[in-house]
Amino acid sequence: MGIIDIVIFSVIAGIAVIAFSMQLNAPFREFPFIGIAAFVTQFVYMVAYYELFSILYATLFSSIFLTIISRLLAYNRRLPITIFLIPGFWPIAPGAIVYKATLCFINNNLLSAQEFVLLSVQVAGAITVGISFVYVIPQKFFNVNIPLLQLNRNGQFYE
Amino acid sequence: MEKLEKHEQHKELVLAMKIGAMLTTCGAEIRRVETTMEHIIQSVEGNVAHCHCTPGSVIATVSYAEGSSKTMVTRIGTKNTDFKKIIRLNELSRKYSKKDLNYQEALEELDNIQNMRIPPLYLRSMLNALSCAAFTFLFTPTVANVVASLIIGFFSMMSYEKLFEKLPLSPFMQTLFASTIITTMTFGLFELGVGDSVNYIIVGSITPLLPGVETINAVRDIVESDYLSAVSRILNAILLGSAISVGVAVVCLLVKYFGG
Numbered sequence: 069m070g071i072i073d074i075v076i077f078s079v080i081a082g083i084a085v086i087a088f089s090m091q092l093n094a095p096f097r098e099f100p101f102i103g104i105a106a107f108v109t110q111f112v113y114m115v116a117y118y119e120l121f122s123i124l125y126a127t128l129f130s131s132i133f134l135t136i137i138s139r140l141l142a143y144n145r146r147l148p149i150t151i152f153l154i155p156g157f158w159p160i161a162p163g164a165i166v167y168k169a170t171l172c173f174i175n176n177n178l179l180s181a182q183e184f185v186l187l188s189v190q191v192a193g194a195i196t197v198g199i200s201f202v203y204v205i206p207q208k209f210f211n212v213n214i215p216l217l218q219l220n221r222n223g224q225f226y227e
Numbered sequence: 228m229e230k231l232e233k234h235e236q237h238k239e240l241v242l243a244m245k246i247g248a249m250l251t252t253c254g255a256e257i258r259r260v261e262t263t264m265e266h267i268i269q270s271v272e273g274n275v276a277h278c279h280c281t282p283g284s285v286i287a288t289v290s291y292a293e294g295s296s297k298t299m300v301t302r303i304g305t306k307n308t309d310f311k312k313i314i315r316l317n318e319l320s321r322k323y324s325k326k327d328l329n330y331q332e333a334l335e336e337l338d339n340i341q342n343m344r345i346p347p348l349y350l351r352s353m354l355n356a357l358s359c360a361a362f363t364f365l366f367t368p369t370v371a372n373v374v375a376s377l378i379i380g381f382f383s384m385m386s387y388e389k390l391f392e393k394l395p396l397s398p399f400m401q402t403l404f405a406s407t408i409i410t411t412m413t414f415g416l417f418e419l420g421v422g423d424s425v426n427y428i429i430v431g432s433i434t435p436l437l438p439g440v441e442t443i444n445a446v447r448d449i450v451e452s453d454y455l456s457a458v459s460r461i462l463n464a465i466l467l468g469s470a471i472s473v474g475v476a477v478v479c480l481l482v483k484y485f486g487g
Contacts, residue, residue: 092254159362199443
């Protein structure tokens with residue numbers, strides 16, 4: 069898969085997450101920034117996956133980048149990090165793996181089902197480690213003013 | 228709570244409880260709820276606040292300067308993630324702490340936030356259709372599957388939201404029914420010749436049902452050492468994930484049994 073394909077997939081992930089965040093009643097003015105968080109997450113996931121051929125590493129790196137971009141956006145947009153972190157998580161959620169595990173159970177293929185269940189637990193663990201890894205870094209390291217991310221903002225930053 | 232509201236001394240406690248309960252309902256993480264409540268109560272000089280929050284309840288104790296103390300407990304009902312409410316509650320608490328708002332104005336603002344409208348069902352269904360189609364594209368980028376997901380995303384949400392309006396169910400049962408409806412629609416459309424990969428259409432269409440808010444908040448609670456609420460949220464996420472699996476599995480088994 070070429071870089072153009074990865075960019076297209078990442079843009080689609082951004083659109084999916086924007087549409088989804090509208091259902092969570094996210095503010096209209098934050099949609100482009102939620103889309104950026106999802107784009108970065110999917111882009112890092114796909115690049116890491118096609119370079120390392122590991123779902124675990126891809127999830128780990130993408131969740132690290134998602135948390136970094138969410139913390140930067142939270143500071144620059146003067147909003148709680150939740151607004152960017154939660155929707156950005158959706159492209160890397162292990163939904164397909166859980167579905168495959170269910171299918172294997174139905175087909176009485178217990179060995180494969182067990183593997184998929186373990187993989188989904190590992191992916192969830194990778195997301196946890198990725199978010200925790202960035203989350204323990206003090207906020208002052210993310211207090212970087214990026215003018216592009218401050219367009220059309222209001223409010224005041226509360227850590 | 229109404230009785231306490233009449234006492235001048237307890238008004239910060241009452242306001243903090245109302246805001247804390249609403250924040251928890253809207254999907255805020257535990258640390259945010261606790262610090263917000265403490266900010267409000269301690270906005271009065273001499274007050275010392277101790278707040279404890281779990282996904283199911285909010286507890287706050289305030290020790291007043293003259294030596295007395297008061298504790299309140301509120302039970303949290305149905306949760307409904309709403310980012311706009313979180314943002315406005317956050318701003319409200321900070322303005323109140325800085326004395327930019329008085330008690331009456333804060334209560335009025337709280338009422339406004341409580342009565343904020345959510346988008347209408349048809350719009351939410353259209354957005355759900357768009358996100359389902361986009362997620363399906365990520366798994367299998369073919370026009371037929373994307374169109375199938377668009378149709379399923381729109382009509383499934385219209386049907387299960389209408390059903391839940393008339394039939395109040397627990398979140399577990401709601402998720403189970405929703406995934407059952409999605410899977411049934413997918414097989415129905417596939418029989419009609421729309422879509423070429425049942426598996427990926429189902430995966431794309433159930434993605435918006437995944438318990439992402441609970442999972443992310445659980446991770447954040449672990450990082451903040453709020454293990455009680457983290458365990459509660461993880462359990463909730465596992466239950467909702469299982470409900471999705473069971474909903475899909477039941478329909479797949481029926482289709483398999485009847486030779487689909």
